[in-house]
Amino acid sequence: MDIKKIDGEYVAGTYARFPLEIVSGKGSLVYDETGKEYIDLGTGIAVNTFGVADDAWIAAVTEQLGKCQHTSNLFYSSPCALLAKALCERTGMKRVFFSNSGAEANETAIKTARKYAADKKGKDTNVIITLKNSFHGRTVTTLSATGQDTFHKDFTPMTPGFVYAEPEDLGSVETLIRENKVAAIMFELVQGEGGVVALSHEFVNGLVRIAHEHDILLVVDEVQTGNGRTGSLYAYMQYGFTPDIVSTAKGLGGGLPIGACLLGEKVKDTLTPGSHGSTFGGNPIAAAGALNVLSRIDDALLSEVGNKAEYIKKELTGADGIVSVSGLGLMIGIEVTGDASAILAKCRDEGVLVIKAKHKLRLLPALNIPMDQLAKAVAVIKAACAGAQ
Numbered sequence: 277m278d279i280k281k282i283d284g285e286y287v288a289g290t291y292a293r294f295p296l297e298i299v300s301g302k303g304s305l306v307y308d309e310t311g312k313e314y315i316d317l318g319t320g321i322a323v324n325t326f327g328v329a330d331d332a333w334i335a336a337v338t339e340q341l342g343k344c345q346h347t348s349n350l351f352y353s354s355p356c357a358l359l360a361k362a363l364c365e366r367t368g369m370k371r372v373f374f375s376n377s378g379a380e381a382n383e384t385a386i387k388t389a390r391k392y393a394a395d396k397k398g399k400d401t402n403v404i405i406t407l408k409n410s411f412h413g414r415t416v417t418t419l420s421a422t423g424q425d426t427f428h429k430d431f432t433p434m435t436p437g438f439v440y441a442e443p444e445d446l447g448s449v450e451t452l453i454r455e456n457k458v459a460a461i462m463f464e465l466v467q468g469e470g471g472v473v474a475l476s477h478e479f480v481n482g483l484v485r486i487a488h489e490h491d492i493l494l495v496v497d498e499v500q501t502g503n504g505r506t507g508s509l510y511a512y513m514q515y516g517f518t519p520d521i522v523s524t525a526k527g528l529g530g531g532l533p534i535g536a537c538l539l540g541e542k543v544k545d546t547l548t549p550g551s552h553g554s555t556f557g558g559n560p561i562a563a564a565g566a567l568n569v570l571s572r573i574d575d576a577l578l579s580e581v582g583n584k585a586e587y588i589k590k591e592l593t594g595a596d597g598i599v600s601v602s603g604l605g606l607m608i609g610i611e612v613t614g615d616a617s618a619i620l621a622k623c624r625d626e627g628v629l630v631i632k633a634k635h636k637l638r639l640l641p642a643l644n645i646p647m648d649q650l651a652k653a654v655a656v657i658k659a660a661c662a663g664a665q
């Protein structure tokens with residue numbers, strides 16, 4: 277069977293796929309349809325937190341599969357309740373709404389911010405400031421929140437009520453606050469799809485100050501940065517502030533679809549019965565897998581993430597064909613002098629899977645990638661970048 281041909285004929289043409297099928301794997305090693313082995317530095321775009329076919333995660337998911345695969349939110353379900361408790365205990369947030377993706381977690385954040393502002397200040401306080409170059413999802417409203425025109429152009433009219441500030445420019449945020457009735461500021465601490473660009477502490481401190489001065493909610497999109505990826509459980513923890521709302525997804529599920537919107541003190545009771553919902557949200561299998569993932573993101577793992585990030589940055593910074601290395605923890609962008617797509621292809625030939633963010637190479641390895649595999653992959657990337665100048 278020619279899977280590439282069948283996919284090309286029957287699957288909606290929204291994806292430019294790499295020319296291989298991932299058939300199986302173990303940890304950070306994956307195998308294609310010919311049996312060729314690759315070191316995977318993409319983890320399904322920051323999803324497979326502990327790599328592929330991780331034993332402990334499989335055990336947790338399988339145990340739940342044998343009990344009950346789905347209940348709907350008409351009933352209580354232990355994995356959902358216990359995951360919400362664990363997330364709140366680890367973050368200090370107060371309640372969690374579960375969905376199935378990052379976009380839906382952001383939809384929840386947006387609905388919560390608007391309802392909170394409407395309840396407190398009146399319905400016309402509904403504008404949300406996001407940042408240019410951000411990415412918040414593919415639904416019409418999260419696309420509207422996304423501060424990149426290229427994503428909007430074929431899908432207008434967008435959901436109204438979003439205005440875009442310049443990253444690293446507090447003046448532009450203050451101007452937007454003067455010109456609009458603002459409910460919230462929503463941002464990624466590392467703009468992932470925007471090219472793996474970390475916001476400066478100075479800018480984030482300023483956002484926090486401005487939000488407090490104007491009684492505006494702080495919403496942090498940790499869909500990609502969350503769940504240990506940047507070296508702390510959530511990236512905001514490294515910036516030293518407490519958001520009102522945190523959205524996350526991707527790595528939380530370790531490979532099964534789950535989104536979570538964490539609600540802080542101010543907004544913990546904003547969502548009321550009937551105001552929001554999801555058929556699959558908090559699904560017991562996804563939640564059981566997420567509980568396992570979360571329980572293993574401990575201090576030892578996070579310090580390992582920090583050490584590996586340092587190693588990658590040290591090896592690649594200043595190397596031939598590399599302009600700069602950006603990001604935080606194991607969310608790394610590499611600006612290259614050569615053509616990024618050609619470098620990706622060369623890496624694939626050499627058995628290393630790397631992905632792109634805009635014109636950069638992007639590395640999102642499993643948090644527990646063995647050091648020898650990481651070193652081997654970094655050497656391949658270095659050679660490919662040097663060779664592509």
Ligand SMILES: Cc1ncc(COP(=O)(O)O)c(C=O)c1O
Nearest residue numbers: 377378379411412413468499500
């Ligand atoms: C920061 C951020 N927010 C939201 C999303 C959307 O997540 P999903 O594709 O799970 O809807 C992404 C996906 O890349 C993301 O990186």
